[in-house]
Amino acid sequence: MIVEMTLNHQVKRFDVDHDETLLQTLRKHGVMSVKNGCNASSCGTCTVLVDGKPMLSCSLLTIRLQNKKVVTVEGLQEEVEKIGHYFGLEGADQCGYCNPGVALAIYAMKQSLANPSSEEIKTFLVGNLCRCSGHQAQFKAVKRYLGDPL
Amino acid sequence: MKIQQYHRATSLEDAYNVLHAGSNNHILGGALWLKQIAKEIDTAIDLQDLNLHEIEQTETHFIIGSMATLYRLETAQAVNEWCDQLIKNSMQHIMGVAFRNTATIGGSIIGRYAFSDLLGPLLVLNAEVEFYRAGKMTLEAFLNERRMPQDILVAVHIPKERGQSFFKKVSNTRLDFAVLNIAMFKSKKEIRIAFGSRPGVAALAKEAMKIINQTPSWQEQRETLINALLEELKFGNNQRGSEAYRKQLAQTYLIRGIEEVMHNDR
Numbered sequence: 230m231i232v233e234m235t236l237n238h239q240v241k242r243f244d245v246d247h248d249e250t251l252l253q254t255l256r257k258h259g260v261m262s263v264k265n266g267c268n269a270s271s272c273g274t275c276t277v278l279v280d281g282k283p284m285l286s287c288s289l290l291t292i293r294l295q296n297k298k299v300v301t302v303e304g305l306q307e308e309v310e311k312i313g314h315y316f317g318l319e320g321a322d323q324c325g326y327c328n329p330g331v332a333l334a335i336y337a338m339k340q341s342l343a344n345p346s347s348e349e350i351k352t353f354l355v356g357n358l359c360r361c362s363g364h365q366a367q368f369k370a371v372k373r374y375l376g377d378p379l
Numbered sequence: 380m381k382i383q384q385y386h387r388a389t390s391l392e393d394a395y396n397v398l399h400a401g402s403n404n405h406i407l408g409g410a411l412w413l414k415q416i417a418k419e420i421d422t423a424i425d426l427q428d429l430n431l432h433e434i435e436q437t438e439t440h441f442i443i444g445s446m447a448t449l450y451r452l453e454t455a456q457a458v459n460e461w462c463d464q465l466i467k468n469s470m471q472h473i474m475g476v477a478f479r480n481t482a483t484i485g486g487s488i489i490g491r492y493a494f495s496d497l498l499g500p501l502l503v504l505n506a507e508v509e510f511y512r513a514g515k516m517t518l519e520a521f522l523n524e525r526r527m528p529q530d531i532l533v534a535v536h537i538p539k540e541r542g543q544s545f546f547k548k549v550s551n552t553r554l555d556f557a558v559l560n561i562a563m564f565k566s567k568k569e570i571r572i573a574f575g576s577r578p579g580v581a582a583l584a585k586e587a588m589k590i591i592n593q594t595p596s597w598q599e600q601r602e603t604l605i606n607a608l609l610e611e612l613k614f615g616n617n618q619r620g621s622e623a624y625r626k627q628l629a630q631t632y633l634i635r636g637i638e639e640v641m642h643n644d645r
């Protein structure tokens with residue numbers, strides 16, 4: 230079945246199986262920033278933005294996304310570079326596997342919460358797991374990024 | 380999960396007919412749970428065009444469409460203002476925001492999941508569920524029904540009642556299912572209390588409610604209250620916690636919850 234969507238600001242048409250997930254579609258078409266971590270809606274590495282909202286691409290059926298707007302880090306270069314800069318400064322980066330997903334979640338949080346408290350930041354980002362750098366350095370980087378104007 | 384056919388329903392009647400056309404046809408909520416449990420689906424029925432994702436209000440009720448996501452309800456200011464943030468406080472403990480942007484209210488209710496962090500809060504808010512064919516019934520009646528309905532959940536109705544709330548989820552890690560959860564709501568009329576993940580599905584602690592609602596000096600009745608709770612509701616074992624641990628948690632949070640809703644009402 231053909232699904233038309235806007236992917237990273239360009240209209241795309243994909244011929245997909247009924248049970249194909251967005252994660253599969255994206256990786257099949259070369260969007261390799263989106264990672265397959267747990268494939269069970271639990272780790273957040275496959276996070277993408279759908280109509281501006283963070284969602285788990287491992288659990289979204291592509292067939293349901295007719296006319297939706299999907300954004301991955303490839304479509305958000307400038308903001309992602311800023312986040313990456315603060316991650317670097319805080320040493321919040323090791324293997325980098327979770328970074329694309331968490332960067333999109335951080336960006337979505339900045340869009341939707343004005344001046345979030347520490348608790349609100351943690352609650353928003355709790356679904357994006359990092360298994361090597363620990364979350365404290367990420368948390369500091371997020372705080373610095375939130376200080377920047379959008 | 381394998382899906383043979385995909386059907387985008389044009390009306391509730393259409394969805395209902397396709398659901399009944401085969402025993403392995405399923406409604407798609409957010410499909411998060413389905414993905415984990417269903418190996419093969421003949422026809423997956425998508426309700427996204429039926430305008431079931433809205434949250435509306437009348438003079439007396441909030442009406443939550445079954446396709447509204449958990450995050451949408453969690454961030455619905457009006458609903459949360461009325462219920463003293465009970466819904467928000469309970470949902471924030473379910474995985475992350477990206478997860479809750481997909482999981483639906485309908486999918487979360489119809490499965491009657493024992494671990495649910497949402498059913499207890501909805502029980503103490505006296506919610507009703509509305510099915511396409513079976514019509515409206517109280518959530519409590521639905522949870523007590525023996526058979527799983529082959530029907531479509533259309534909406535959840537939450538009465539507009541002001542009050543004080545308490546919610547606690549005890550879990551071994553932040554993203555895990557609850558060892559036990561407790562929801563409490565004190566309206567102008569009464570206090571209602573529900574325990575979920577016992578590990579049985581959420582239920583009202585009616586005997587304890589009776590005592591507290593009929594006894595002005597409840598402090599003197601702590602023992603009676605706790606005994607009534609432990610006698611009425613069954614607490615058991617599973618890999619997340621033992622019966623003894625759950626009973627200990629239940630008594631502690633019963634008292635803490637009551638103190639909190641009483642205190643905040645002053």
Ligand SMILES: Cc1cc2nc3c(=O)[nH]c(=O)nc-3n(C[C@H](O)[C@H](O)[C@H](O)COP(=O)(O)OP(=O)(O)OC[C@H]3O[C@@H](n4cnc5c(N)ncnc54)[C@H](O)[C@@H]3O)c2cc1C
Binds near residue numbers: 415445484497530
């Ligand atoms: C990894 C994981 C962790 C979780 N952790 C928690 C937790 O800690 N706390 C908690 O409370 N919950 C938890 N949940 C449950 C979750 O919050 C949702 O309740 C669950 O995923 C079901 O919602 P859904 O929209 O994904 O439903 P689906 O998976 O789409 O559907 C579930 C069932 O309901 C049926 N259905 C869906 N909508 C309708 C409708 N409108 N009418 C009739 N039938 C319908 C489907 O056919 C299916 O049988 C977890 C789930 C997962 C997958």
